[in-house]
Amino acid sequence: MSAERRSNFLRTQIQADLEAGRVRELVTRFPPEPNGFLHIGHAKSITVNFGLAEQFGGQCHLRFDDTNPEKESQEFIDSIQEDVGWLGYQWAGEVRYASSYFEQLYQWALYLIDEGLAYVCDLSAEEAREYRGTLTLPGRDSPFRDRGAPENRDLFERMRQGQFADGEKVLRAKIDMASSNMNLRDPILYRIRHAAHHQTGSEWPIYPTYDFAHGQEDAIEGITHSICTLEFEDHRPLYDWFIAQLPVPNRPRQIEFARLNTSYTITSKRKLKQLVDEGAVTGWDDPRMPTIAGLRRRGYPAAAIRHFCEEVGTSRSDGTVDVAMLESAVRDHLNQHAPRAMCVMSPLRLTLTNLAEPLALTVPNHPANPEFGSRELMMGSELYIDQADFREEANKHFKRLVLGKRVRLRGGLVIEAESCEKDADDNVIRVLARCVTSVPGTDPEDGVKPKGVIQWVSVAHALPATIRCYDRLFAVPEPGREEDALAALNPQSLKVVEGAMVEPGLSEAEQEQVFQFEREGYFVADRYDHTAERPVFNMTIGLRDTWSASHG
């Protein structure tokens, strides 16, 4: 993790709380509801919570906020744990579940009833909405608001026993129906749901709401700073109200920060699901998806994602970070950590007319870091180069191979194109060239140095590979504003290259290993589809390109 951490309001506040002795040790938590896959926005929350604990020598819990069984499942519990672990974090202790506190929460609900601070309400959902009032008009008291504690207790116990149908009754806090904060207009604490829960089975027919559960969960676990996103700010008075009224063992404190938004990205669960359901992507872990699983399959390193989150900073102002910043973090990490290799995307046959014997080359795996070692590459007289790297004629800006001109073969000799062969459609199908140097790494004796370098693969040793080239999923900066998520899709987000040729050593690439294919970009051996016999690479991100955009 980065050595110097920029200050932000969370770090400042926690530092102050620690110094003032208000808390002895920092305890945070990452509390997802297991109702979907984690995405880049969650990564931000994860790095904030785990990062804070790490910085201040505290601990961070992983807690599933599983208070709404109908939307949740074990599948998500598993994927979330995998994603958090992959991001590089280990939660303190066992995984926790809000559902394991259901009995305690129930007892606290009874406590509130006995204190005259909660009541069972028989209003239907629609009626309750009417009674609640509007943003500008106060609400009205429920006709059930003044039931006595004994009656409320009896009713609530019967709710717990499953004697009422879904929606028939709810338990509400008795606060203030005229509050300007809607959350304080007698919020619902429990609703009846005769639904199986992935953790507690059919044990409970009633489930606590987020508002009644979250702060108490925090208190039970000894969370000192309950960090959440800005939209919960209006809930804080309620959070504090429960903590003040209940005999909880600790007094956690809620602090909100602005959630992360990135350009060219959507994080709406509903819209992401639409992409999956309608086949716009291959699944939740499609390399174009903003999910952690997708980013991972795309080859984005966890360390780069963490660094990106740190670079973005944490504040309370809404905004949208340019996704180029994420891409920059990925390139920066991969430039330092990815070994180099050669790949020819669109093979064009190149014959070296004067190379008598195949040449054994020793090529470094990284241009700047000797620790990456080197590899042996055989260069025979028959090679593949990229079609884009040859032109019969070109202006001086074209630094690749041109008839009569020279270019250096990466890690090998300097060659000069002599002629080319074409098919009936006038496409160049073969280039003939002669070597103008005989020793790798040297310049031509006549002093005419090549202007450029191109990658190549030896025909005799080439390994055919499938390369999946990805681009941004969306063509517009703010696809989230589009009602129909599919309308903003970038039609060019995936191009599958079947006939690519890679150097032979790549047969040993391990799944999820990332390489830089020189002059092309970073590519990861697909986590599932890549095999030694049938190599499959996903383009993680292209190299920064300051040339092709301005030239063609």
Next chain:
RNA sequence: UGGGGCGUCGCCAAGUGGCAAGGCAGCGGGUUUUGAUCCCGCCAUUCGGAGGUUCGAAUCCUCCCGCCCCAGCCA
């Protein structure tokens, strides 16, 4: 138009009364067997606006403007 927040460079973001960090993007130049990397330089006389307090204001006060959130038995 009730309440709660937020407004510092194109995008993030530090700054908490003492004279506007940094990153990304962009633009110049250098090095280079990746048109990559790396290196050097440029990029806010000004902090949403207008007043005010002060020797001094992005930081304090007043008013105004803009944007976001809240009326689920979702989280």
